Amino acid sequence: MDTLAAYKEHLREIGKLESALALLQWDQRTNLPRKGHPARAEVIGKLTKMAFEMSVSDKLGQYLDDLQGQEGLTEEERASVRAVGKSYRRHKAIPPAFYEEYAIAAAHSESAWEEAKEKSNFSSFQPHLARMIDYARKFAEYYGYEDSPYDALIEEYEPGMTSAQLSTIIEPLRGELVPFIKRLLQDGKRPDDTFMQGEFPEEMQRTLSSRALAAMGYDFDAGRLDQTVHPFTTTIGPNDVRVTTRFLPHDILSGLASSMHEGGHALYDQGIRDDLRWSGLDEGASYGIHESQSRMWENLVGRSRPFWKFFAPIAGEVVPQLSSVSTEKLYRAANIAEPSLVRVEADEVTYNLHIMLRFELEEGLITGRIHTADLPELWRDAMQRYLGIVPEDDAHGVLQDVHWSAGLFGYFPSYMLGNLYSAQFFATARKEIPDLDEKIAQGNLKELLSWLRENIHQYGKMYEPKELIERVTGEAPDSSYFVRYIVDKYSDVYSLH
Amino acid sequence: MDTLAAYKEHLREIGKLESALALLQWDQRTNLPRKGHPARAEVIGKLTKMAFEMSVSDKLGQYLDDLQGQEGLTEEERASVRAVGKSYRRHKAIPPAFYEEYAIAAAHSESAWEEAKEKSNFSSFQPHLARMIDYARKFAEYYGYEDSPYDALIEEYEPGMTSAQLSTIIEPLRGELVPFIKRLLQDGKRPDDTFMQGEFPEEMQRTLSSRALAAMGYDFDAGRLDQTVHPFTTTIGPNDVRVTTRFLPHDILSGLASSMHEGGHALYDQGIRDDLRWSGLDEGASYGIHESQSRMWENLVGRSRPFWKFFAPIAGEVVPQLSSVSTEKLYRAANIAEPSLVRVEADEVTYNLHIMLRFELEEGLITGRIHTADLPELWRDAMQRYLGIVPEDDAHGVLQDVHWSAGLFGYFPSYMLGNLYSAQFFATARKEIPDLDEKIAQGNLKELLSWLRENIHQYGKMYEPKELIERVTGEAPDSSYFVRYIVDKYSDVYSLH
Numbered sequence: 001m002d003t004l005a006a007y008k009e010h011l012r013e014i015g016k017l018e019s020a021l022a023l024l025q026w027d028q029r030t031n032l033p034r035k036g037h038p039a040r041a042e043v044i045g046k047l048t049k050m051a052f053e054m055s056v057s058d059k060l061g062q063y064l065d066d067l068q069g070q071e072g073l074t075e076e077e078r079a080s081v082r083a084v085g086k087s088y089r090r091h092k093a094i095p096p097a098f099y100e101e102y103a104i105a106a107a108h109s110e111s112a113w114e115e116a117k118e119k120s121n122f123s124s125f126q127p128h129l130a131r132m133i134d135y136a137r138k139f140a141e142y143y144g145y146e147d148s149p150y151d152a153l154i155e156e157y158e159p160g161m162t163s164a165q166l167s168t169i170i171e172p173l174r175g176e177l178v179p180f181i182k183r184l185l186q187d188g189k190r191p192d193d194t195f196m197q198g199e200f201p202e203e204m205q206r207t208l209s210s211r212a213l214a215a216m217g218y219d220f221d222a223g224r225l226d227q228t229v230h231p232f233t234t235t236i237g238p239n240d241v242r243v244t245t246r247f248l249p250h251d252i253l254s255g256l257a258s259s260m261h262e263g264g265h266a267l268y269d270q271g272i273r274d275d276l277r278w279s280g281l282d283e284g285a286s287y288g289i290h291e292s293q294s295r296m297w298e299n300l301v302g303r304s305r306p307f308w309k310f311f312a313p314i315a316g317e318v319v320p321q322l323s324s325v326s327t328e329k330l331y332r333a334a335n336i337a338e339p340s341l342v343r344v345e346a347d348e349v350t351y352n353l354h355i356m357l358r359f360e361l362e363e364g365l366i367t368g369r370i371h372t373a374d375l376p377e378l379w380r381d382a383m384q385r386y387l388g389i390v391p392e393d394d395a396h397g398v399l400q401d402v403h404w405s406a407g408l409f410g411y412f413p414s415y416m417l418g419n420l421y422s423a424q425f426f427a428t429a430r431k432e433i434p435d436l437d438e439k440i441a442q443g444n445l446k447e448l449l450s451w452l453r454e455n456i457h458q459y460g461k462m463y464e465p466k467e468l469i470e471r472v473t474g475e476a477p478d479s480s481y482f483v484r485y486i487v488d489k490y491s492d493v494y495s496l497h
Numbered sequence: 498m499d500t501l502a503a504y505k506e507h508l509r510e511i512g513k514l515e516s517a518l519a520l521l522q523w524d525q526r527t528n529l530p531r532k533g534h535p536a537r538a539e540v541i542g543k544l545t546k547m548a549f550e551m552s553v554s555d556k557l558g559q560y561l562d563d564l565q566g567q568e569g570l571t572e573e574e575r576a577s578v579r580a581v582g583k584s585y586r587r588h589k590a591i592p593p594a595f596y597e598e599y600a601i602a603a604a605h606s607e608s609a610w611e612e613a614k615e616k617s618n619f620s621s622f623q624p625h626l627a628r629m630i631d632y633a634r635k636f637a638e639y640y641g642y643e644d645s646p647y648d649a650l651i652e653e654y655e656p657g658m659t660s661a662q663l664s665t666i667i668e669p670l671r672g673e674l675v676p677f678i679k680r681l682l683q684d685g686k687r688p689d690d691t692f693m694q695g696e697f698p699e700e701m702q703r704t705l706s707s708r709a710l711a712a713m714g715y716d717f718d719a720g721r722l723d724q725t726v727h728p729f730t731t732t733i734g735p736n737d738v739r740v741t742t743r744f745l746p747h748d749i750l751s752g753l754a755s756s757m758h759e760g761g762h763a764l765y766d767q768g769i770r771d772d773l774r775w776s777g778l779d780e781g782a783s784y785g786i787h788e789s790q791s792r793m794w795e796n797l798v799g800r801s802r803p804f805w806k807f808f809a810p811i812a813g814e815v816v817p818q819l820s821s822v823s824t825e826k827l828y829r830a831a832n833i834a835e836p837s838l839v840r841v842e843a844d845e846v847t848y849n850l851h852i853m854l855r856f857e858l859e860e861g862l863i864t865g866r867i868h869t870a871d872l873p874e875l876w877r878d879a880m881q882r883y884l885g886i887v888p889e890d891d892a893h894g895v896l897q898d899v900h901w902s903a904g905l906f907g908y909f910p911s912y913m914l915g916n917l918y919s920a921q922f923f924a925t926a927r928k929e930i931p932d933l934d935e936k937i938a939q940g941n942l943k944e945l946l947s948w949l950r951e952n953i954h955q956y957g958k959m960y961e962p963k964e965l966i967e968r969v970t971g972e973a974p975d976s977s978y979f980v981r982y983i984v985d986k987y988s989d990v991y992s993l994h
Contacts, residue, residue: 047513237537
């Protein structure tokens with residue numbers, strides 16, 4: 001077997017282990033009986049270790065060295081060597097003993113966070129957080145960076161992005177959004193949504209979500225829809241991309257949005273080209289690009305007037321109390337913006353402000369500008385400045401997210417980038433697909449999906465985010481698309497003049 | 498680490514891989530989307546290979562050698578070395594290349610069987626069957642045997658059992674059962690079950706099964722109930738023992754019996770002692786002993802008069818049309834015996850005859866006394882002799898079971914042994930638990946479960962079947978308990994005098 005074939009075989013073997021792992025984890029969050037958790041943790045631990053060892057093996061290192069300069073590779077093969085090589089070097093940079101130490105500390109930290117959140121007691125979590133920050137800094141040192149240690153961490157989620165670039169994106173965005181939200185609340189007319197009140201049985205919500213996913217083009221023969229506490233999407237393997245969602249008994253729109261969001265992630269993974277399977281390229285270009293797909297389907301499609309023209313009769317059929325509500329009223333009720341304390345419940349207007357706040361704080365924590373002891377106070381300050389509201393306790397403030405407790409610093413910005421990218425991609429789709437709004441209003445969502453497949457999904461991880469965006473839109477990443485989208489839409493919905 | 502600790506650690510590592518495998522297979526049969534099957538097969542293939550390699554590794558062989566004569570082992574440790582050593586030697590006896598060749602041929606054979614069954618065309622399957630028989634004979638040669646090559650195959654499912662012993666069990670059993678069934682049909686009064694006709698929604702059937710499982714003492718915090726086409730029970734890992742069942746829309750008793758049967762298997766696995774987990778002893782003593790637990794709960798409990806005294810009100814509550822039916826009528830309707838063509842649909846009176854027929858034929862095939870070409874005819878003959886009915890096509894005759902197509906010879910007898918053992922165990926339980934019938938009638942099934950845990954479940958695979966039966970009942974395996982149980986019960990239900 002030549003090196004290239006051996007390299008591909010090695011990646012397939014890793015892919016198979018990761019497939020088993022993905023199933024073990026999916027099952028853990030959907031089906032696993034309560035008492036089965038301790039043993040499951042051990043099984044996951046073992047397979048993770050095996051997959052990790054294969055991903056940093058000397059054999060793989062040798063293949064990568066040999067293939068680096070090899071002539072005659074296809075574009076896909078070169079991209080694979082580049083992407084796998086990058087992750088190989090990052091993994092190799094971390095001493096195994098250090099990683100294990102961190103993993104144990106992170107597990108303790110997550111438990112401590114859970115308890116601290118429950119009791120809204122930041123101080124019991126503080127020492128764990130401080131430890132996680134120390135680990136993150138050491139990771140950054142191991143990975144290496146040019147300007148800021150934070151850059152080494154973002155790289156994991158958004159290759160090529162830096163702290164400095166994020167600042168230049170955020171400043172003008174904040175400059176537009178903060179005053180716009182103020183105006184919206186002062187001068188705008190909040191849509192009526194009283195007709196949305198009610199109790200919605202699980203089966204009804206499941207039907208509604210399934211209808212939406214089917215319309216989006218989600219392939220149920222290559223996936224499934226299940227329920228969980230914290231919704232997620234996972235690729236178990238080729239042709240097995242599973243969506244999970246959450247239904248709130250009194251909020252029918254929340255479950256629908258959650259399903260469409262996760263469905264957007266799933267369409268991305270279902271659309272990756274077959275020849276990239278188990279090649280190291282069979283995932284999204286980045287967390288931000290992935291989030292652009294979920295946010296596009298959730299918001300730019302799922303909360304649009306054309307979508308509700310199509311979907312209102314379906315909603316009325318599935319949810320009797322909505323059958324006599326006008327399309328326009330449904331559309332407006334799906335677009336209510338108001339400052340809220342919790343990120344995961346935020347609307348699309350205020351969402352990015354939650355992220356800016358987190359970026360500011362975590363960047364400060366990693367660079368040492370901010371101390372953990374000051375965090376609750378700084379959180380409240382920023383909430384006041386950005387959204388004009390302040391949490392009454394830390395459970396709804398600094399303790400609300402799991403990320404930091406697990407040492408995941410640099411992750412949050414990808415949520416914001418997803419929003420920004422989604423608007424830019426959608427603007428291009430609008431230009432390139434004739435009568436897109438009209439098509440969506442007719443329930444023809446396939447044209448948009450084809451466009452996304454053609455331009456984004458099929459490539460998996462072949463291109464880095466910036467390159468992909470430029471290929472697709474012909475421009476550098478540009479947050480003004482998002483601002484224009486938000487201002488136009490909400491000025492209309494809230495009757496601002 | 499000393500040898501004993503290293504040995505235990507090795508078994509734990511195999512156990513973790515097998516846990517991942519069990520989940521991959523459970524998911525394949527309950528959740529996997531249609532298009533995900535090819536990739537799943539590859540993932541299962543890889544993990545199977547890894548687990549197999551560990552189970553025949555030289556390292557394990559060395560541990561076993563070292564521990565064989567070692568002083569100071571506990572009884573459990575000695576049993577583990579014995580059981581693991583036995584399976585090690587059996588696995589080692591098979592050349593890997595031969596096994597791979599067989600596995601591929603078996604996969605083809607199973608597909609051919611599926612098609613042949615669909616078209617009821619035995620001749621298209623015959624060459625595959627002939628090949629599977631050849632492989633089985635070669636397996637027997639590799640394993641080694643004293644009297645009959647068939648003995649080397651039964652050993653896999655019922656350690657210590659032989660073809661000669663089976664014949665001595667079967668002959669008197671057949672001598673009693675065949676004439677009894679004739680009398681039952683001629684002189685007996687078939688119970689009325691017209692009130693059982695109807696259409697029973699899935700949710701209703703699921704509720705009924707869940708109530709029965711809960712009453713049996715199945716721990717839903719260490720398992721779950723799902724639906725599948727061919728019901729099975731699987732242990733994914735410690736405290737994760739899952740039941741699957743099948744609901745027929747027009748037959749409420751079938752789904753209930755299936756759930757109680759699988760629940761019986763699950764109680765066994767849930768009851769194995771914690772210190773035997775991942776020790777090579779954390780499974781049933783044999784297929785026959787395992788089946789004794791499923792058949793006991795399905796038949797000796799689930800089709801008993803005391804059980805229906807307890808369960809009739811529950812059935813009436815869950816299934817409205819049964820609410821006005823008397824306990825006695827329900828009990829009798831659950832005990833209808835009639836000759837039928839298909840084993841998996843057979844009642845407890847005729848079931849063993851289906852197995853005797855299969856034993857006769859497969860033993861003849863392996864020893865060369867019977868040729869595949871004559872099989873359909875021999876099948877019809879035996880059906881006529883045993884049950885007085887003859888299948889119109891091979892789909893309902895020789896092609897009905899999957900086992901032979903996969904090369905599983907020697908498996909069928911364990912179904913019969915399960916029936917026999919169950920009656921013998923239950924007779925002992927009746928002696929040792931005061932007022933057992935009364936307790937069951939009050940819905941107190943826990944006493945029976947405690948007795949089974951204490952005497953059978955906790956030991957897992959520590960004892961071979963014969964030894965276990967003697968420990969529990971104080972006697973050698975004895976089929977007369979089963980005959981007495983059947984004759985007494987059905988003479989009553991069918992009003993034979």
